[in-house]
Amino acid sequence: MKRFDLKKITQLKYLFVIRKEQDFSVLSSFSLSALRILVLSAFVFLVIFGLAVLSTKTIFKRWFDASSAQMANTERILALSDQVDSLLIEVRKKEQFIDNIQLIIKGEPLEVGEEIPTSVPQANRTDGIVNQQWSEGTKKIMQEFQSPSAEPVLANRNSAASSDAGAVFFFTPIKGFVSARFDPVNDHFGVDVIAKGNEPVLAIADGTVILSTWTINTGHVIGIQHRGEFLSFYKHNSVLLKDVGDVVRGGDIVSIVGNTGDLSTGSHLHFELWHKGSALNPQEFITFD
Incomplete structure (x- = not known):
């Protein structure tokens, strides 16, 4: 009987x-x-x-283990819930931005808890107003400069507005007599400048037109977003010469002074200047006479 020899086999x-x-x-x-x-x-x-063992565990567990399937479904539901919450927050911010813009152009005071829009990047047109796209930087700025009071904050030359304005040269929108000064206590967030009829209204600085519309109280209104997070509004115009989305240079004619809107009692320009959620006194930055 032959013996099994492993050594010989391995040497074959x-x-x-x-x-x-x-x-x-x-x-x-x-x-x-x-x-x-x-x-x-x-x-x-x-x-x-x-x-085989690895695939058997994962595939069979996915097919037959109810707890594993439930955990996977729960993870998907939580992820979808987070996305929905984020979308709802963005929608509320955009709606609030539009509501605040409409309050500004109507000359109405903001309610407690509301914020003035602080930045308007290039966006889509909707009913004469651009849709805001909030960046992370804008959110931080809004949190930093948010005011808890119901009235916009009066800025002076020692504030952040003055330092930002140092890099921007403001043109005079129109020459004339200031008949009503800046008075935020009485909800007058700008100045009224009486000028000759059909006088052109100039953009105070380079920027983008964010609204060009008409309201019952303030008539024809145009708003411009400038660098440094400045917003300028020109109200009671007789004619608007720029549309939403137009890029303007400082000194460009954007409208013609007029007497439109229920709040107007004569040919004049109501001009407002805003910065990071605060109403500014235009006469501290611009000479009108």
């Missing part, structure tokens, strides 16, 4: 030859020992076995 060598079928010429050949074949076979077996 085999020659693998690849020939052409037509003429049996040798294309390639290589040799393998029995030991190498055993090691290679064991390695392939272990790899296939490991992949």
Whole structure:
């Protein structure tokens, strides 16, 4: 009876030859020992076995484990809930921005808790007002400069507005007599400048037109966003010469002075200047006479 000799088996060598079928010429050949074949076979077996176990656990767990499926569904629901919450917050901010713009152009005071829009990047037109797209920087600025009081804050030359205004040259929108000064206590957030009829109204600085519309109280109104987060509003115009989205340069004619709107009692320009949620006294930055 022959005895099983592992040593002899492992020392066996085999020659693998690849020939052409037509003429049996040798294309390639290589040799393998029995030991190498055993090691290679064991390695392939272990790899296939490991992949089979891994796939079995994950696939079967996904198919038959109710708790795993429930956890996956819960994660998806939470992710969708976060997205919905973020979208709702953005929608509320945009709605608040539009409401505040409408209050400003109507000359009405803001209610407690409301904010003045602080930045208007390039956006889409909707009913004569641009839709705000809030950036992270704008959110931080709004939180920093938010005022808890119901009335806009009066800024002076020692405030942040003065430092920002140092980099911006303001043109006089119209020359004339200031008949009503800045008085935020009585909800008058700008100045009234009496001028000759059909006088042109100029943009105070480079910027983008964010609204060009008409309201019952303030007539034809145009608003411009300037760098440094300044907003300027020109009310009671007889004619508006720029549309929403137009880019203007300082000194460009944007409208013609007029006497439109129920709050107007004569040909004049009501001009307002805002900065980071605060109403500014235009006469501290611009000379009208």
